[in-house]
Amino acid sequence: MASSSSLLFLLLRKDRSAALGPRRLLLLPLLSQSRSMGGGPRTFPGGLNKWQYKRMHEKLAREKERKLLQQEKQLYLARLRSEIRAKLAGAADSPDPSTSAFAPMSSKDHIKALADRFMKGGAEDLWNEDDGPLKSPSPRGILAKDRARVKKPFLASFDQKRPYSAVASREMRPRSQPRWRRNSSSEEDSDVDCSFEGDTVTKRDSSRFLKFGSRNEEEDDKESDFGGRGSPRKKMLSSAALRNCDAKKERRVLRSLDDTNDVSSKFCELRDELKKKRELMGSQKWQNEAKEECVLTKKRFDECGISPLTVTALADAGYVRTTVVQEAALPVCLEGKDVLVKAKTGTGKSAAFLLPAIEAVLKATCNNTNQRVSPIIALIVCPTRELAIQVAAEANVLLKYHEGIGVQSLVGGTRFKLDLKRLESNPCQILVATPGRLLDHIENKSGFSVRLMGLKLLILDEADHLLDLGFRKDIEKIVDSLPRHRQSLMFSATMPKEVRRVSQLVLKRDHVFVDTVGLGGLETPAKILQSYLVVPHELHFHLVHHILQEHIMQEVDYKVIVFCTTAMVTEFMFIMLRELKMNVREIHSRKPQLYRTRISDEFRESKRLILVTSDVSARGMNYPDVTLVVQVGIPSDREQYIHRLGRTGRDGKYGKGILLLAPWEQYFLDEIKDLPLEKSQPRELDPYMKQKVEDSIGKVDTSIKEAAYHAWLGYYNSMSEIGRDKTTLAELANRFCHSIGLEKPPALYRKTALKMGLKDIPGIRIRK
């Protein structure tokens, strides 16, 4: 077993070094060329031009991905074959198959080998629900002496009794002990999860072992013409992800509109389940539970081993005690280890990675004082422009008393030359960047690559999103151009197991996993009251207006974010609400960067304002005191729901979240069934207000409505649940079309329809 996993590891290393090799070789001449020429070359080694050079890297990345995929497939097939053989040979009944020299490898061992390949120890929680019979004696039944034998997982130096655990992947629970156990009664049932945390055994709902949704939510530059979820081509790529071979996701395809009735029994089940949850969640109980969730700990920053100047700056900003994630992550990060951190939204992850970044700079600068051009010591990569700007601003606050340490941001949507000027005139040791623009600098300015040679610390904020297929290639290229001897940190509020599997692209194999949520723990802040509403498309816009009005009446200092599915639907919603004289602003990828930054700053400072936005504001944005988050339509996946919701209830405050779905979109509730969502009471719409909304919809320009229809179609076409049934999709799109006041659906270009698989589909009109 050990030899097979080490063989796999060797294979992988070989594959990786094959992909890295040419890049490294190419970098040397590139550097020497830049030194001799003095400026940044526009030609590339081997006489390649920029595009050839770019294509060569893309090809390398494609090959690497293909090889990984193939290996994964082989392993999975081998596992299936072995399982069949085991059954035929009656080995399944054998109490200990491993005792027979000829016994086939068990499925569990195969999965272990698979996990070993990625993470060595600590990968047990990456397994799929169905992988192997993890039957084991009830944890209650475990004898004290057995418990004593269970080596405590390596915990980062913080209080283990807290509801989180920091687990070093190198020292994991012995496999003989149950980490979690599925309730075998039914796939749909909420599972009971038993997990050890230190010495304690906790029972939890483990229904969050869910699918690997493809998250092609765009970074600013990636929001496609056809909605925010990336182009159909991107989607095709994502469907080739590892999950096809490994994740066992139950498909829910809507064959026709009538299917919504056919699955009513399923919904009944769901309703019952939710009713039970509602009872549990009775508002009194919710408040009590919420009160218990405390973000701050007793540990003070001056006890954390960070520079006194930083402690003073922190105190100026009102930070005296650490938050849960800061207490857990800081010691391991400051030790210089590679760390993967998962913590709920709004719990202070930014400071948890900025403080180690500052310490890394202090350490590096005192070791090396006479450099002509200051190297970049810490690089922070963020998925969106606003987030990068926000993180840079927070770094500046923490650097208040550190003279000579600079921070800069590199984001798309600004002029490349201006970036260069800024970088030259204000040298910085901490750089915050979005992947696209960063790669532009790496590939086009060799002087910049030289500055990156001194890098000590790489940080990926919203790491699961950055390692998702929309960004992964860019991240791989960036990582390939950085020194190998560095520390790497990855942070996010969500960490799907598939992302953990590929985290080795960035992290060392013996990295530490700090999880302040805990296996099976509630992934959303307890202080957010979550609910959902199901109404037909035709009433969505009326209802959004109604909900906003209701909220404004309840909250004097309201501050609301309305998330829409795509940039163009966002634009439509914004204009409609503006026509209704509401105090609204908009941010989405179709707006110029200067405008976006201005609105973002305005919203941060303001009260009594509504921000209508696409997913560009979903992750990381810290707008204080948001009182309500409304999500209109299905989010691209469970993770996106959690991040959008997390714009409220930050920093230990209370908040509200409402998810608005059309009847056919209810299947999404299954993805978040472990989250405490209540069904909201249907609202009575005032006929007068209804007419007012109709009038305002009528005032929106037809070209915007048409673009919104196209974007809507593109967004839902990329969702596997509905995108495969094109006829139903076209019907639903037509309903949406009526809801925005268009009489008939606007025509698509033939080429676009072909690309989207919508040619010759009834209800889809093609441009002559």
Ligand SMILES: Nc1ncnc2c1ncn2[C@@H]1O[C@H](COP(=O)(O)OP(=O)(O)OP(=O)(O)O)[C@@H](O)[C@H]1O
């Ligand atoms: N130690 C602290 N004491 C007081 N407030 C803090 C502390 N650390 C962070 N905060 C505040 O908590 C809020 C949320 O912080 P931050 O934006 O870092 O959260 P996050 O975990 O990164 O959220 P997300 O998952 O959405 O990215 C901010 O307003 C920040 O100022």
